[in-house]
Amino acid sequence: MLQPVVPDGTLARRLAAHEAAAHAANGRELRDLGDALLLYDPTDAEPFWNRVVAPRWPPAADAFNRRLDEVVTLFATLGRRPHLRSLPVDDQPADLVDRLVEFGFRTVGLDRAMILEDPGPCLALARTVDGRSGLSVEHVGRDPGLGAIHVARLLVQAFGVETDRVPALGAETLNAGRRPGGAALLLLEAGVPAAAARRLTVDGGTYLSSIGTAPGLQGRGHGSLVTAIAVTEALAEGTGFVHLLVDASNLSAIDLYTRLGFIVIGDPIVDLLLR
Numbered sequence: 196m197l198q199p200v201v202p203d204g205t206l207a208r209r210l211a212a213h214e215a216a217a218h219a220a221n222g223r224e225l226r227d228l229g230d231a232l233l234l235y236d237p238t239d240a241e242p243f244w245n246r247v248v249a250p251r252w253p254p255a256a257d258a259f260n261r262r263l264d265e266v267v268t269l270f271a272t273l274g275r276r277p278h279l280r281s282l283p284v285d286d287q288p289a290d291l292v293d294r295l296v297e298f299g300f301r302t303v304g305l306d307r308a309m310i311l312e313d314p315g316p317c318l319a320l321a322r323t324v325d326g327r328s329g330l331s332v333e334h335v336g337r338d339p340g341l342g343a344i345h346v347a348r349l350l351v352q353a354f355g356v357e358t359d360r361v362p363a364l365g366a367e368t369l370n371a372g373r374r375p376g377g378a379a380l381l382l383l384e385a386g387v388p389a390a391a392a393r394r395l396t397v398d399g400g401t402y403l404s405s406i407g408t409a410p411g412l413q414g415r416g417h418g419s420l421v422t423a424i425a426v427t428e429a430l431a432e433g434t435g436f437v438h439l440l441v442d443a444s445n446l447s448a449i450d451l452y453t454r455l456g457f458i459v460i461g462d463p464i465v466d467l468l469l470r
Contacts, residue, residue, distance in 0.1 A: 198435045200312045202460045204285025209400075210308055210438050210460070211249040211282060217395045217402040218244065221370055230262070235273060242303075242468055245270075246278040254288040263298060267469065277469035283308045283461030292465050304466035305443035313456035314430055314437075320423035320455070330389075332424060335379040336372025343369040346381050346391045346405075353407030368405070371395065378428060379405075382421040390417035394425040401429040403439040406448075419451055426455070440464070 200206070215234045219225035223244055226233040230251045236244035252262050270277040279300065281292050288294070296302070311317070324330055335343050347364035350356065356364070368391075372379035376396040382389045392406040403425055408418040426437055441448045443463040453459075 196435075197311065197314060197430075197437070200310055200436075200458065202284060202310075202458075204282070206310070207282040207284040207308070207460060208249045208251075210310065211280070213398060213400050213438070214402055214440065215246075215248050216397055217404070220374060221367070228266075231266070233269070235275070240275055242276055242278045245273070245275040246280055246466075248280045249282060250279065250291065251287045252291070259288060259294065263294075270469075279467050281465040281467070283464055292467065295467050299470050300467035301470050302465055303468050305463040306440040306466070307443045307449055307463055308460040309439055309441060309449070309452050309457040310460055311426060311437040311456055312458045314426065316454060316456045317423040317426040318430070320420060321427035324420060324424065329385040330420075331383045331386075332421075333381040333383060334372060335381055336369050337378075343372070343379065345388045346379060349381075349388045349391050349409050350405055350407045352410050368393070371405075376432075378425070380421055380425055382417055382424075384412060384415075384417070387412075389415075390421040392421045392425045394429055396429055396432055396434050399434070400436040400438065401426075401434040403437065406439070418448075419455060422452070422455060 212232055215225055215232050218234055222238060223234060223236045226235060231247050232249055233247050234244060247266060252259050267277045279295060286292070324332065335346055343365040344361065346368045347361045350364055351358055351361055368379045371377045371393045374395065378394050380392045382391070388409055389412045390408040393404045395402050403422065406418060406422055429437055439452065441452065449459065
């Protein structure tokens with residue numbers, strides 16, 4: 196049964212920690228710094244895999260600056276570029292983003308945090324898959340079939356990612372499908388990859404990611420359907436909450452997830468990298 200949604204700082208921190216934990220695989224570490232969490236990849240310097248989330252730092256200027264200096268030094272010792280993410284609700288201090296920008300950080304992305312409030316639309320939509328001619332669902336890493344590389348190629352096309360990321364995305368997809376509590380879903384139309392999504396249930400909740408539709412098949416509801424199937428599977432496994440992140444500028448995706456029963460939590464999450 197889904198837990199009640201209370202869009203406050205407690206929920207915001209829980210979702211940030213849960214998303215980071217979902218990425219703590221394949222050799223990545225999630226370190227508790229006491230007043231923040233650090234996601235760290237010892238083999239890949241890509242900023243996405245190396246970031247501090249949910250900081251809870253003192254508002255007094257001297258104490259804040261001292262803690263920020265310590266965190267920047269930590270990144271330096273790890274050989275990583277300082278990367279922090281704000282919360283959608285209850286940043287501590289409240290002007291965290293402004294202080295980071297003043298220090299020299301720059302905004303490199305804005306995301307919306309969304310959480311499932313009403314499972315009804317997803318459950319109803321997922322039930323239609325068997326009645327739609329030519330559609331089938333493959334669980335990559337579990338079912339024999341087209342496999343992870345086709346999901347990777349689909350995501351590269353859907354999000355305009357560099358093609359040299361295909362091998363890495365394929366490996367991530369395969370690992371996601373084989374991870375305990377995880378699944379990598381590939382929706383096929385007449386045997387052709389149409390849409391994909393990943394889900395991971397860990398610590399009582401489910402994080403959805405890598406939801407994309409093949410460019411030539413957009414507008415047919417495939418993205419909605421694969422999301423609904425992922426949600427329905429997670430609910431059947433007893434998850435307590437389902438959440439995702441979406442680019443804040445992608446209004447059509449935000450509308451899609453809203454129609455599926457998700458709600459937006461707070462303000463956009465700000466991704467900040469030190470210049």
